[in-house]
Amino acid sequence: MHTSYKSAGVDVQAGYQSTERIKKHIARTKIQPLNQIGGFGGLFALDTQGMARPVLVSGADGVGTKLKFAFLLDQHESIGIDCVAMCVNDIVCVGAKPLFFLDYIALDKNQPSKVESIVKGIAQGCILAHCELLGGETAEMPGFYAKDEYDLAGFCVGVVEESKMLNIQNVRAGDVLIGLASSGLHSNGFSLVRKILSDRRIDPLTYTLEGQNLAQILLTPTKIYVQPLLQLLKHIPLKSIAHITGGGFFENIPRALPQGLGAKIARSSFPTPPIFDFLCTQASLEPQEAFGVFNMGIGMVCVLSPSHAQEAIALLHAKGEKAYLLGTVQEGAGVHLC
Known part of the structure; x- marks a missing residue:
């Protein structure tokens, strides 16, 4: 009996389709030409011109059980904005300007339209924060999450001149x-x-x-x-x-x-x-x-x-x-x- 990855619940083709669908949304956030989607790491050239002692500031967060209302309404775009907001609002408390953002989406089944909707919201959040969406990870995990459910987390990095950090x-x-x-x-x-x-x-x-x-x-x-x-x-x-x-x-x-x-x-x-x-x-x-x-x-x-x-x-x-x-x-x- 042949056992395939797809029979185990992971649809590789759906993953490829999701990647193609989100590229245009990631492109909307582009600040630099350096980064290319599909690599093993997101690239961002740090411009410290005019800064005597730049300090990188990072933040990570999720959306929590608010996701249940996204599932209930089957509306996923605004939840992407939430994910960005929870991270960038934290680092601005130090006085930092956000530079880039990465996301992590884990779901029971990769539905390209749903992934696209989430990433579209994340991209909009990045545009509002004036930072670049460098990429992220979409993990299909059958049997781990309830049907049609997912989790979402984000990570951002910003920069601030040390002398201008809020104290x-x-x-x-x-x-x-x-x-x-x-x-x-x-x-x-x-x-x-x-x-x-x-x-x-x-x-x-x-x-x-x-x-x-x-x-x-x-x-x-x-x-x-x-x-x-x-x-x-x-x-x-x-x-x-x-x-x-x-x-x-x-x-x-x-x-x-x-x-x-x-x-x-x-x-x-x-x-x-x-x-x-x-x-x-x-x-x-x-x-x-x-x-x-x-x-x-x-x-x-x-x-x-x-x-x-x-x-x-x-x-x-x-x-x-x-x-x-x-x-x-x-x-x-x-x-x-x-």
């Missing part, structure tokens, strides 16, 4: 915090979201919230903040930046503050999008718990001197960003809501 040790009590609005849940807290919907027997495919389909709201891609923040850094001496991801305000804001300092946040300083109010109401979540899981409408928090606050907000508004004066840095660790 939390420069933060002082009395500094202020400016929050940039999120586009929704971004890519965190979805295990709790799924639990809430399951416990309340809410079907996200049929349930509507303020006239919008709930599943579509939940699938809204993570906002990419790279360009507005890099532009802001050219004009404003930011001291630190926090990306509000898993762990919400309570875990992430302290990462942008030195030991012994905390933050006082005015809950009334920014609007909470309806999706968060809906989830909190359904699960009877107290603010302390909600702000420890979700971003609650704030995707990034910048720490800076109060003398630069109004100028920074004006510059962000000019770039089309919704920005709010959230509160102040104070003596004593922790984040306090008032």
Whole structure:
């Protein structure tokens, strides 16, 4: 009896087809002529002209259980944007400009149209972040993932002049915090979201919230903040930046503050999008718990001197960003809501 690779669940021809279909999307992100798809390594020439001491900054992340809503809707493009966003938003917190991105897609069965849709989204994310998609890996793993499901992860590298790296040790009590609005849940807290919907027997495919389909709201891609923040850094001496991801305000804001300092946040300083109010109401979540899981409408928090606050907000508004004066840095660790 002949046993082939295809009979084991791996379709090599589908893999070739996927590669051909994604080439045009990768080409859209090209910054340099050096890299060619299909090699054993992605190539990127590092231009350090004008930099005294360049520092490479890397980040890696996935999309988590938000993928379940992509499976549910059979929509996979926006999830690619999420993957890029989760990585590039992290490295810009150091002040780094993203250079290139690599992805890893592992699935039970290689469906070329699905792979193309994911990579199309990744390419769009790279364009928004002004970085190049160098390539990645698509792994067909029959019997490892559930039917029609996959996992997605990404890796990015950026560069920053060492003297321009943001340093939390420069933060002082009395500094202020400016929050940039999120586009929704971004890519965190979805295990709790799924639990809430399951416990309340809410079907996200049929349930509507303020006239919008709930599943579509939940699938809204993570906002990419790279360009507005890099532009802001050219004009404003930011001291630190926090990306509000898993762990919400309570875990992430302290990462942008030195030991012994905390933050006082005015809950009334920014609007909470309806999706968060809906989830909190359904699960009877107290603010302390909600702000420890979700971003609650704030995707990034910048720490800076109060003398630069109004100028920074004006510059962000000019770039089309919704920005709010959230509160102040104070003596004593922790984040306090008032």
